[in-house]
Amino acid sequence: MPGTTSEDVTPHGEQADEVRSFWRRLGLPGLVDVHTHFMPERVLHKVWDYFDTSGPLIGGVEWPISYRCGEAERTAVLREFGVRAFTAMLYPHKPGMARWLNGWAADFARRTPDCLHTATLYPEPGVETYVREAVEAGARVFKAHIQVGAYDPADELLQQAWGLLAEARIPVVIHCGSGPAPGKHTGPEPIARVLARHPRLRLVVAHLGMPEYEEFLGLAERYDQVRLDTTMTFTDFAEDLMPFPRRALPRLAGLGDRVLLGSDFPNIPYPYVHQLHALERLDLGPEWLRAVCHDNAASLFGL
Template identity: 55%
Template sequence: MKEAEVPGTRTGRPGALGDGDVPAWWQRLGLPGLIDIHTHFLPERMLRRVWAHFDEAGPLVGRPWPITYRTDQDSRLARLRQLGVRRFTALAYAHRPGMAADLTDFALDLAAAEPDCVPSATFYPEDGVLGQVESALHRGARVFKIHAQVGGFDLREPVLDPVWGLLADAAVPVVVHVGSGPVPRAGFTGPDKLEGVLRRHPGLTAVVAHLGTPEYGEFLALAEKFPRVHLDTTMAFTDFFEEVAPFPARLLPRLAEFTDRIVLGSDFPNIPYPYAHQLEALERLRYKEPRLDDDWLRAVCWANGERLIGT
């Protein structure tokens, strides 16, 4: 195995950050660690099916996507703790009816056993969805995840309207993958789908996954219109994403405008590079105009996540 393929090693690029360097990285910023709003833990059988789909570069992946942290759950938990990730999520998402309740049970059970895991939940547009979400909130869920691209549904489906209202009232964040990357799905992805929800529920705390790639500008415009819209950094600015969906330089000033609404996300463990590369990619923004400085990094990597999902 080449060095670049080994989790936690440097990638061979000059000055590249390795996983072993991460604690010193956040200590330099004066942080107590990292808060990551976009990590995945799934039942073992489902996770292996997800990995198989990535291995096949399936139609919703669109390109080779090797999994860096293909290890057992205990090893993945240990890796996050070695990195200094103090709070992380167990984001799951259903791709058909009848899955969401079991996935929520798994995620909440994990959080009960692992206190640094934020109680996480999911839902799907199906009969009984409102009751499922009410139950998850009653059991302590503090973040939800849905994936319109994989799930193949429109966020504006009528059955979801009372769910959005409930979550807006509860001020519980929902990480929403509705951008058209890595592969668009006509009728299900795009900023207009989320905007339709927000027009009815402007107080919803929506966290746009992957900075909304590739519709970066459109989702930043939604953040301007709706004060509870956040965006997570998941895979953004990494070499892997910049090859196919580079973040436009003209939009960098917008990231400075929304310092308090950009939050660290990684997609761990389903990433094709070491975790450290996400942080390295963010730090590289310090050398572009406008320079996103250490205060910006501190907000993204700790303060904003602390406000959304706690410590």
């Protein structure tokens, strides 16, 4: 299987020791992970069922879930790892889901103080209304998933919502790259059209825009509010499937103040610590690692 490592059989307790050792070596108070998934249990179980089938949206590859456990245990694992703040990345795949998901996420944030209150959206009538409601309820980050939702992010139905989020300066973690499998509206061009209309929108491009890494680095270089998260990138699993071009590492280093740690926990086919080791072995230096693993997100969210 792609990405198999000796870390795969490490128990959670030993993993926690390794994760804590990692951030302590850097002199950090912990980690901030901007790309973790919490959603209603029946929805998450459907997501896991899809991963179990190696479906086309994940490129047809074998993808075991490393942290397949209940909500309380998953939260406890992140706390054991020393993750100071995390998100509840959730997303609709059809109209009528987003408002309901936002209600669930608001409740989860109320009972989980270390989770950044997360919300989502979908191109449908009324989207601006429920986005405004989520913002007024205290949402601190939004999630958009262009591949699963199969919609054009530049859809006219979304324009007022994007404008509202840009004005509110609320980051949007957006899966818009064409990995692990392309969608009708994935890739840099649709997002470039959104940014042309909303240049102050705080987009956080998930997975560094995998596999169109260099194109999305270009958008971040052009728009100073665009950021990128590291989710799954540089791991053995991702490098086997969609390797990051080493010629682009200096550009990634140059954007060190706008790269954020993301993991995709719990939906990862390897231990959490492997993502951290993958970033460390880039050899971009402790200052870059400190910024990526904690300081950039702490600044963005005022932690």
